[in-house]
Amino acid sequence: xxxxxxxxxxxxxxxxxxxxxxxxxxxxxxxxNRTTLVMGGPGSGKTVFSLQILVNAARRxxxxxxxxxxEERGRxxxxxxxxxxxxxxxxAENQLYILDAHLSPTVVQSGEFDLSGILAILxxxxxxMNAGWIVFDGIDVLLxxxxxxxxxxxxxxxxxxxxxxxxxxxxxxxxxxxxxSEVVNYGFMxxxxxxxxxxxxxxxxxxxxxxLQVTKYRGSDFASGEFPLSxxxxxxxxxAPEPPEIIHEASTERVSAGFERLDAMLGGGLFRxxxxxxxxxxxxxxxxxxxxxxxxxxxxxxxxxxVSFDEGAEQIARNLSSVGxxxxxxxxxxxLRMYSGRTEARSAEEHLIKLRSLIREHRPRCxxxxxxxxxxxxxxxxxxxxxxxRLIHMMKDSKITVVISALIEGNDPQVExxxxxISTIADTWIHLSYLVRSGERNRALTIVKSRGTWHSNxxxxxxxxxxxPMLTDVYSAGGEVLMGTLRWEKEAEERARQQQRxxxxxxxxRELEFAEADTRARIAALELDLQRQQAELALxxxxxxxxxxxSSEREHELRRMRGAxxxxxxxxxxxxxxxxxxxxxxxxxxxxxxxxxxxKGG
Amino acid sequence: xxxxxxxxxxxxxxxxxxxxxxxxxxxxxxxxxxARANLEAICQRHLKGNYQLEIVDVFEQPLRALADGVIVTxxxxxxxxxxxxxxxxxxxxxxxxxxxxxLQGKTP
Numbered sequence: 001x002x003x004x005x006x007x008x009x010x011x012x013x014x015x016x017x018x019x020x021x022x023x024x025x026x027x028x029x030x031x032x033n034r035t036t037l038v039m040g041g042p043g044s045g046k047t048v049f050s051l052q053i054l055v056n057a058a059r060r061x062x063x064x065x066x067x068x069x070x071e072e073r074g075r076x077x078x079x080x081x082x083x084x085x086x087x088x089x090x091x092a093e094n095q096l097y098i099l100d101a102h103l104s105p106t107v108v109q110s111g112e113f114d115l116s117g118i119l120a121i122l123x124x125x126x127x128x129m130n131a132g133w134i135v136f137d138g139i140d141v142l143l144x145x146x147x148x149x150x151x152x153x154x155x156x157x158x159x160x161x162x163x164x165x166x167x168x169x170x171x172x173x174x175x176x177x178x179x180x181s182e183v184v185n186y187g188f189m190x191x192x193x194x195x196x197x198x199x200x201x202x203x204x205x206x207x208x209x210x211x212l213q214v215t216k217y218r219g220s221d222f223a224s225g226e227f228p229l230s231x232x233x234x235x236x237x238x239x240a241p242e243p244p245e246i247i248h249e250a251s252t253e254r255v256s257a258g259f260e261r262l263d264a265m266l267g268g269g270l271f272r273x274x275x276x277x278x279x280x281x282x283x284x285x286x287x288x289x290x291x292x293x294x295x296x297x298x299x300x301x302x303x304x305x306x307v308s309f310d311e312g313a314e315q316i317a318r319n320l321s322s323v324g325x326x327x328x329x330x331x332x333x334x335x336l337r338m339y340s341g342r343t344e345a346r347s348a349e350e351h352l353i354k355l356r357s358l359i360r361e362h363r364p365r366c367x368x369x370x371x372x373x374x375x376x377x378x379x380x381x382x383x384x385x386x387x388x389x390r391l392i393h394m395m396k397d398s399k400i401t402v403v404i405s406a407l408i409e410g411n412d413p414q415v416e417x418x419x420x421x422i423s424t425i426a427d428t429w430i431h432l433s434y435l436v437r438s439g440e441r442n443r444a445l446t447i448v449k450s451r452g453t454w455h456s457n458x459x460x461x462x463x464x465x466x467x468x469p470m471l472t473d474v475y476s477a478g479g480e481v482l483m484g485t486l487r488w489e490k491e492a493e494e495r496a497r498q499q500q501r502x503x504x505x506x507x508x509x510r511e512l513e514f515a516e517a518d519t520r521a522r523i524a525a526l527e528l529d530l531q532r533q534q535a536e537l538a539l540x541x542x543x544x545x546x547x548x549x550x551s552s553e554r555e556h557e558l559r560r561m562r563g564a565x566x567x568x569x570x571x572x573x574x575x576x577x578x579x580x581x582x583x584x585x586x587x588x589x590x591x592x593x594x595x596x597x598x599x600k601g602g
Numbered sequence: 603x604x605x606x607x608x609x610x611x612x613x614x615x616x617x618x619x620x621x622x623x624x625x626x627x628x629x630x631x632x633x634x635x636x637a638r639a640n641l642e643a644i645c646q647r648h649l650k651g652n653y654q655l656e657i658v659d660v661f662e663q664p665l666r667a668l669a670d671g672v673i674v675t676x677x678x679x680x681x682x683x684x685x686x687x688x689x690x691x692x693x694x695x696x697x698x699x700x701x702x703x704x705l706q707g708k709t710p
Contacts, residue, residue: 109698118673
């Protein structure tokens, strides 16, 4: 088959089944005008798969088809199909013919028979309806009655030839219990068919898990491996293999992660359409953080979807209101939609389908899942991983900004990477942990990674208050971060030291101010001294002159008395009259008083 | 609704005890040929001409076969007397055929 894969000159014509995921993994659907064998145990989804293909063909391309029910009665087929949104009775009028080929147990068998009869009938019906599709559902039921492998083989040949002659795209389903088949020659049947699909239903952790695997596709490439499938309103949905190329629009718009300091740590917030993982042990406030993100998104006016597992929506809203996060108002306005799922009730696949339909209904721009790790409980780790992966890609495709919480035990995110391995898919990873010291348990927040943006590498303490979560700085002391009381003590110590420094500074300042004032006062006193001394000097000079005058007066008197010539010594008009003697004494007394006052002031 | 059309009231001209049968065959397919031969032998031996047999070829009248609920060929339908019975196969197992036709014990 591999040899012809590329060398085929005419690419195999395929016809889409319209089953989400299956067309992707089979590279376009089933081979046109060829036969596909669908094998699987009871209840593995064979009948639904084939009937759904006929329904899709009739609805989407107006192609009619015939469904030959060997195992169930026609009315049983109709009744089972009523659980899906196919509206089979309407289609059954002219586009989808269900032939009841159930051989009644009252029919007596005598000798060998063949399928020429039913093939002749089907040929007539096909021509009347111009059918393009045919399903033989439960062919093994009829073949088993032949009780002879050689005859079985002959009839399988007959069917194949008939299908080839009639240019019908056919699906043949057959039960397969475990790996061995008792009567029907499956090995031969697989060899005969152009395409073989195996269905499997098994219990994983007590939850039924459905799988589908294309084991053969003649002339075509196909995605190998098992793919989970689930049953929704429209029938089967297959978890398609992820497209090899990821095409997501990368937005540069930032949205708040919940509060300012966290945004700052993230270099401005989360990118629109990005996925964020918040991991942490129980009680590390994961729900509070995602709740805050949801509240802030609602406050921005964005439609938001809050999905919680194993905790009721009302309870979450109540608990969050105790830390200042009000979701009830947004719930009332319809902006916020909360959905609480019970993990054990459904398989991870079914949860995915529920979430997908919720997304379709609510069309959120922001979304929260708390905690996604819960889906591991619903049917095993492998499925949960696949579901988580697809969920994140699905939300990226829808450009939904999502914050997912996941429970992990232990404190080291590097070692304790989530079971779901979503940490590799998520764009931003915030880890919450406890630091237990000095009899306290404090919450620490670290950003493990954040793609495409600067982010803080610091560990911060997450503090819950009545007004919501806050981040505070942590103290590093001796290589360890301090939190809670230790941080408080450290802060108090720091505060005290600062106060002391401030007091010291103020004291020094005052001292300097006093010294300055003192100096100024001293300058003022000296100034006064100077003035006094100047004044004294002036007085002293006048005194001296007066003395000179008085002596010259005396001389003048003497001369006058002696009759000598006065005019030759001094002009008498230029000499002021002698000042009275008493003011000199007074001046002395006041001068000493001033000095005493000045010294007192200093 | 189809059955009403098919299960015609037995021919009024037929003898009350007559067995009315319809055999669906697929042309000249080996099993169909064998069934015709086997049935004729049984009728000859056990019914001695007191029977009505209609042979329908599904290739010629497929919609009639469809209406009669025929799935495999050859298929023998005993219409009368009641209860109706069906036998599939080439009728090589005579005792089963006789049992279905209600002729058991009538063997000479």
